[in-house]
Amino acid sequence: MKVKVDERGYYGNFGGAYIPEMLYPNVEELRDNYERIMQAEDFQEEFQSLLKDFVGRPTPLYFAKRLSQKYGAKVYLKREDLCHTGAHKVNNTIGQILMAQRLGKKKIIAETGAGQHGVATATVCALMGVECIVYMGAVDMERQKPNVERMRILGAEVRAAESGSKTLKDATNEAMRHWINNPTDTHYIIGSVVGPHPYPEMVARFQSVISEEIRKQLLSHEGTEKPDYVVACVGGGSNAAGAFYHYYDDEDVQLVAVEAAGLGNDSGESAATTVLGKPGVLHGSKTLLMQTADGQVVEPYSISAGLDYPGIGPVHAHLFETGRAQFYSATDEEAMQAGIELSRLEGIIPAIETAHALAALNQMTFKAEDVVVLNLSGRGDKDLETYIKWGKY
Amino acid sequence: MTKRDMNRIEELFNRKSQRVLNVYFTAGYPTLNDTVGIMESLEATGADLIEIGIPFSDPIADGPTIQESNGIALDNGMTLKLLLEQLEGVRHKFGLPIILMGYINPIVQYGIEAFCQKCQEVGVDGLILPDLPMFEYLEVYKPLFEKHGLLNIFLITPQTSESRIREIDQNSNGFIYMVSSASTTGAKTGISQDQEAYFSRIKEMNLKNPTLIGFGISNKETFDKACENANGAIIGSAFIKAISQEGVIANNINEFIQSIKG
Numbered sequence: 001m002k003v004k005v006d007e008r009g010y011y012g013n014f015g016g017a018y019i020p021e022m023l024y025p026n027v028e029e030l031r032d033n034y035e036r037i038m039q040a041e042d043f044q045e046e047f048q049s050l051l052k053d054f055v056g057r058p059t060p061l062y063f064a065k066r067l068s069q070k071y072g073a074k075v076y077l078k079r080e081d082l083c084h085t086g087a088h089k090v091n092n093t094i095g096q097i098l099m100a101q102r103l104g105k106k107k108i109i110a111e112t113g114a115g116q117h118g119v120a121t122a123t124v125c126a127l128m129g130v131e132c133i134v135y136m137g138a139v140d141m142e143r144q145k146p147n148v149e150r151m152r153i154l155g156a157e158v159r160a161a162e163s164g165s166k167t168l169k170d171a172t173n174e175a176m177r178h179w180i181n182n183p184t185d186t187h188y189i190i191g192s193v194v195g196p197h198p199y200p201e202m203v204a205r206f207q208s209v210i211s212e213e214i215r216k217q218l219l220s221h222e223g224t225e226k227p228d229y230v231v232a233c234v235g236g237g238s239n240a241a242g243a244f245y246h247y248y249d250d251e252d253v254q255l256v257a258v259e260a261a262g263l264g265n266d267s268g269e270s271a272a273t274t275v276l277g278k279p280g281v282l283h284g285s286k287t288l289l290m291q292t293a294d295g296q297v298v299e300p301y302s303i304s305a306g307l308d309y310p311g312i313g314p315v316h317a318h319l320f321e322t323g324r325a326q327f328y329s330a331t332d333e334e335a336m337q338a339g340i341e342l343s344r345l346e347g348i349i350p351a352i353e354t355a356h357a358l359a360a361l362n363q364m365t366f367k368a369e370d371v372v373v374l375n376l377s378g379r380g381d382k383d384l385e386t387y388i389k390w391g392k393y
Numbered sequence: 394m395t396k397r398d399m400n401r402i403e404e405l406f407n408r409k410s411q412r413v414l415n416v417y418f419t420a421g422y423p424t425l426n427d428t429v430g431i432m433e434s435l436e437a438t439g440a441d442l443i444e445i446g447i448p449f450s451d452p453i454a455d456g457p458t459i460q461e462s463n464g465i466a467l468d469n470g471m472t473l474k475l476l477l478e479q480l481e482g483v484r485h486k487f488g489l490p491i492i493l494m495g496y497i498n499p500i501v502q503y504g505i506e507a508f509c510q511k512c513q514e515v516g517v518d519g520l521i522l523p524d525l526p527m528f529e530y531l532e533v534y535k536p537l538f539e540k541h542g543l544l545n546i547f548l549i550t551p552q553t554s555e556s557r558i559r560e561i562d563q564n565s566n567g568f569i570y571m572v573s574s575a576s577t578t579g580a581k582t583g584i585s586q587d588q589e590a591y592f593s594r595i596k597e598m599n600l601k602n603p604t605l606i607g608f609g610i611s612n613k614e615t616f617d618k619a620c621e622n623a624n625g626a627i628i629g630s631a632f633i634k635a636i637s638q639e640g641v642i643a644n645n646i647n648e649f650i651q652s653i654k655g
């Protein structure tokens with residue numbers, strides 16, 4: 001199946017650029033230039049060299065022996081947790097800071113949920129000596145304190161989003177408002193495959209290095225580039241899009257996306273968009289969206305700040321609608337247990353976002369020869385307080 | 394409803410080309426059933442057209458004042474369905490053009506066709522849908538709007554390119570909403586030299602549509618300035634603040650509109 005964005009920014013029925021006129025010139029400038037800039041030789045050289053020497057790529061594809069025994073399949077972990085700053089998010093921020101420079105932008109804004117994207121943005125801004133403002137929901141600032149301080153140490157200003165549910169959706173609203181008010185010298189580094197076209201595609205392309213590497217690495221481990229399953233968690237969906245990207249056309253590779261079910265999908269406290277959402281428009285794209293019958297966006301809930309978002313990237317809405325990817329969801333409790341399990345079996349404490357992907361292994365059935373690649377999107381350092389509070393270890 | 398030959402917005406601009414006063418308020422604010430009362434007070438005090446905001450949970454083009462009014466309206470229980478019900482029969486007692494302004498998602502959920510039909514039934518004349526892209530409008534929405542006698546009003550900003558302004562002018566009717574500065578609603582007050590340069594640039598383009606200036610128009614001084622540069626102005630956040638004050642709402646409206654019109 002071809003999963004390609006069309007000229008107007010649609011993946012099938014989802015995507016587009018639903019933005020107020022105030023944002024049009026900025027988004028148009030990006031749309032008209034991103035492809036050319038990304039493909040330029042000097043861009044690719046700088047991007048690749050930073051991914052290698054600054055981020056530490058390629059990240060290992062690690063055969064998780066004890067986890068494999070537990071689930072009765074060959075489970076490989078793509079170690080994005082070993083990226084500098086501790087998650088895949090930095091692949092995108094490196095790409096976008098280089099993009100911003102080539103567009104002549106002097107200032108950077110970003111939104112963040114778990115703080116990983118904020119840290120990754122603050123990091124590349126420090127690297128390039130660029131002013132950086134990160135919007136973060138007031139609730140998220142509370143539950144991800146270490147990341148707030150990391151951003152500050154890196155020289156970024158962290159602004160609390162006090163509107164709405166005070167989480168990722170509201171931080172995104174505030175970042176968009178900031179961009180409206182600063183239309184010429186500022187680039188908005190969106191942290192996932194969301195937002196108006198061309199953001200979802202651009203971010204996916206920067207993250208696609210994940211599946212590019214998986215193919216090569218799996219070939220040397222297994223003699224084939226293609227696993228039976230690729231599993232990843234979905235907040236907005238950038239780590240999943242990166243892990244899926246070079247497999248879209250390989251129909252024999254099953255793509256598995258895992259959403260956060262919070263306290264359970266029937267509890268009213270969940271963030272599982274494909275279960276609870278309907279088509280709608282938020283933050284510049286048409287996608288699946290958790291909303292009331294009146295079209296008001298519903299506040300999601302997840303223990304994981306990075307998955308606590310009422311929508312998903314339009315490409316994932318398309319993968320869901322067409323059945324190209326299978327969607328699972330994991331509750332807080334299931335994710336926390338899976339996080340502890342990985343810690344005990346493999347000596348890796350995962351981010352709680354990632355722990356949701358791990359929890360899905362329990363819901364799937366495997367044959368012994370199945371090869372499963374799970375995208376280990378981030379490490380759990382930022383989540384220690386949440387692990388401690390949960391306490392069952 | 395009897396069929397009209399001409400849309401009320403077009404009628405207005407045929408009759409009046411200077412100092413047109415358009416007032417924005419959020420449906421269901423300050424209390425759920427204030428909508429029609431506010432409309433009547435605005436007509437009585439001499440507003441020329443009104444723009445009713447459909448509240449939305451995530452109004453990204455709006456500053457704090459309108460955000461807050463949206464939040465309160467939603468807490469009060471306002472919905473698009475309820476707003477359209479409140480407007481049923483309003484044409485028996487209300488003569489000004491009515492514009493509904495809203496983000497696209499609640500309208501998508503209501504159903505585009507059903508929405509347009511209901512708008513026509515209750516006597517809505519125009520729509521401002523800030524996050525509706527031009528090509529979506531042209532392909533999906535335009536035929537429906539036309540069928541139901543609704544004008545679509547586009548925004549332009551100081552950053553909008555000349556070629557796009559031409560395109561917008563070509564595809565607009567009613568008037569063009571000139572956003573006064575690069576900002577969310579209510580963010581800036583006063584009118585700077587840069588803005589005046591932008592206003593004259595637009596004037597010199599001789600657009601086919603009338604223009605109204607909005608965002609940051611808050612008092613007589615800014616209203617007058619806007620009217621020197623366009624056919625009139627739109628007041629939103631400042632009006633919301635005025636009706637948020639203590640006291641009888643009709644009196645607050647009267648006082649505020651008088652202070653603007655001078």
Ligand SMILES: Cc1ncc(COP(=O)(O)O)c(C=O)c1O
Nearest residue numbers: 116235236237238239306377378
């Ligand atoms: C480690 C980690 N994984 C996943 C996510 C979710 O984002 P996405 O769905 O864009 O990969 C986040 C977001 O903060 C994260 O920090």
